[in-house]
Amino acid sequence: MKDLEGKIEQAKKITQLPNFQNNTFRRFLEQGHFNNFNLSQQYREEQRAYKAKSRYQEEIEAIRSILKEDHLLVQELRRQLSLLMSSQGRWKDAERLQAQLIELDEKETNEDQYRIRFTSFLVITYASQGRWEKTKELQVQVLETRKRLLETEHPNTLTSKNDLALIHWNRGRWKEAEELEVQVMETRKKVFGADHPNTLNSIRNLASTYWNQGRLKEAEELEVQVMETTKRVLRAEHPETLTSIHNLATTYWYQGRRKEAEEMQVQVTEAKKRVLGLEHPSTLASINNLAMIYWDQER
Numbered sequence: 001m002k003d004l005e006g007k008i009e010q011a012k013k014i015t016q017l018p019n020f021q022n023n024t025f026r027r028f029l030e031q032g033h034f035n036n037f038n039l040s041q042q043y044r045e046e047q048r049a050y051k052a053k054s055r056y057q058e059e060i061e062a063i064r065s066i067l068k069e070d071h072l073l074v075q076e077l078r079r080q081l082s083l084l085m086s087s088q089g090r091w092k093d094a095e096r097l098q099a100q101l102i103e104l105d106e107k108e109t110n111e112d113q114y115r116i117r118f119t120s121f122l123v124i125t126y127a128s129q130g131r132w133e134k135t136k137e138l139q140v141q142v143l144e145t146r147k148r149l150l151e152t153e154h155p156n157t158l159t160s161k162n163d164l165a166l167i168h169w170n171r172g173r174w175k176e177a178e179e180l181e182v183q184v185m186e187t188r189k190k191v192f193g194a195d196h197p198n199t200l201n202s203i204r205n206l207a208s209t210y211w212n213q214g215r216l217k218e219a220e221e222l223e224v225q226v227m228e229t230t231k232r233v234l235r236a237e238h239p240e241t242l243t244s245i246h247n248l249a250t251t252y253w254y255q256g257r258r259k260e261a262e263e264m265q266v267q268v269t270e271a272k273k274r275v276l277g278l279e280h281p282s283t284l285a286s287i288n289n290l291a292m293i294y295w296d297q298e299r
Contacts (some may be wrong), residue, residue, distance in 0.1 A: 075101055075118075082121060091129050098122040116145050123163070132171045139164045153191055155198075158184050162202065169205075174213045181206040195233050200226055200240075207247070216255050223248040237271045239282070246286060253293065262297075265290045 078101060085094035101118040119142050126135040143160040150157050165180035185202035192199050207222035227244040234241055249264035269290050272283040 075104070079118060079121065082125075086121075086125060086128065091125055095122065095125045095129075098125060112145055112149055116142055116149075127167065127170070132167060136164070136167050136171075139167055153187050155191070158187055158191070158198075162205070165205065169209060169212075172212075174209055178206065178209045178213075181209055195229055200229060204244075204247070211251065216251055220248065220251050220255070223251055237275050239275065242268050242271055242275070243282075246289070250289070258293070258297065262290075262293050265293055 078097060082094045082097040082101070085091075085097065098118055098121050102115055102122065105115045105118060119138055123135055123138045123142065126132075126138065139160070143157070143164055146154070146157040146160050161180055162184045165177045165184065168174075168177035168180065181202060185199065185206055188196065188199040188202050203222050203226050207219045207226070210216075210219040210222065223244060227241065227248055230238060230241040230244050245264055245268045249261045249268065252258075252264065253261035265286065269283070269286040272280065272286050276283050
């Protein structure tokens, strides 16, 4: 109760500042919502990113004038500012701010749960710059910390392991990616069940890794499994089902099974036109693939 009263008092003090009378944060602070908001997303959606950045920085400085540097509200706002910078492609600025947050946490609070969060965003920033070695190094740290704090089969731990596999995948290190993807897939089957979306996503990832190694038969087996499951659990024309049919058609094509590939591609193209519309990017991609199939057959 005292903690809540303290937060309310902080909110009252902050909202009495002259430059907070019509401030974007005011309604959140008055209600005591210190962590459960995402204003940078709101600003991005309004497409006022540059103006938002300046305003955001001013408001953070106003809050920092009352709260300590290591206050969780200040850290959360600075984290969101780093996301805004990332959305503008200002990777170096985002990287610098995220690194500061990690350093501050290590020095002042030493809270693993917050440091993991900040580190995860820095991982994304490094990956966006193609700095895969640094990305891998930090992601390993995130994974090991989650194993220690949670457990090896916790959903967040599995997500971190899947992200590490994706990093290996982007570097073309198929064996390392495959090893982790198999682990994640098997564990998700046990924890969530074979039909769960997370499990199906793991199967897709593993199929893609097999495909990139030229192991088309193994990829096909997994893609058939995903297609049949999505048809049963979702519906025949659900976007996820259509994606799985598209993937299988592509595999058939590269196996030289031209007739089957064409039939499936026609099926998925017509379904996407009905479900997604003619101008949807996914529909256009399927039309393009079908055109390439016809072109290859000189039709």
